[in-house]
Amino acid sequence: xxxxxESGGGLVQAGESLTxxxxxxxxxxxxxxVAWFRQAxxxxxxxxxxxxxxxxxxxxxxxxxxxxxxxxxxxxxxxxLQMNSLQPEDTAIxxxxxxxxxxxxxxxxxxxxxxxxxxxxxx
Numbered sequence: 721x722x723x724x725x726e727s728g729g730g731l732v733q734a735g736e737s738l739t740x741x742x743x744x745x746x747x748x749x750x751x752x753x754v755a756w757f758r759q760a761x762x763x764x765x766x767x768x769x770x771x772x773x774x775x776x777x778x779x780x781x782x783x784x785x786x787x788x789x790x791x792x793x794x795x796x797x798x799x800x801l802q803m804n805s806l807q808p809e810d811t812a813i814x815x816x817x818x819x820x821x822x823x824x825x826x827x828x829x830x831x832x833x834x835x836x837x838x839x840x841x842x843x
Contacts, residue, residue, distance in 0.1 A: 722747045722832040724816045729837030732806055740801040740837060742816030749773075749797035753819050756790065756801050757827055758812035758839075765815070767825045771799065778823050783809070806841045813838050 728740040742754065755770035769779040769790045779785055787806075792799040799816065814837050817830035824830070 724834035726816045726834040726837040729839045731840045734843050737804045742799045744797045750794040754799040755817045757815045760812040765827050770823045780825055808841045808843045811841050
């Protein structure tokens with residue numbers, strides 16, 4: 721079993737940056753693929769970006785490709801989502817998720833989830 725705890729959300733103005741953290745416990749973190757999803761009010765949960773234990777990263781969201789960066793520190797069992805040039809449309813609850821095996825864009829394939837952290841971007 722893996723427990724994930726997110727932190728770092730908050731209220732920022734458009735153009736500012738935030739870094740979200742996800743700390744894992746309970747299983748060898750380095751073997752897990754870690755991802756961030758987000759869910760805006762009234763919307764479905766959306767994949768943002770994922771990173772495997774060996775450093776392969778992927779996103780299918782064009783709007784974040786050049787602004788968001790996912791990194792990890794396996795020694796600290798932590799992953800970090802650096803979000804730059806935030807826009808009001810980035811407002812959502814951001815969820816950290818993890819799974820065994822490789823990258824996936826599908827939420828249902830992720831076994832472990834955090835409780836989420838709210839990111840609000842004002843215009």
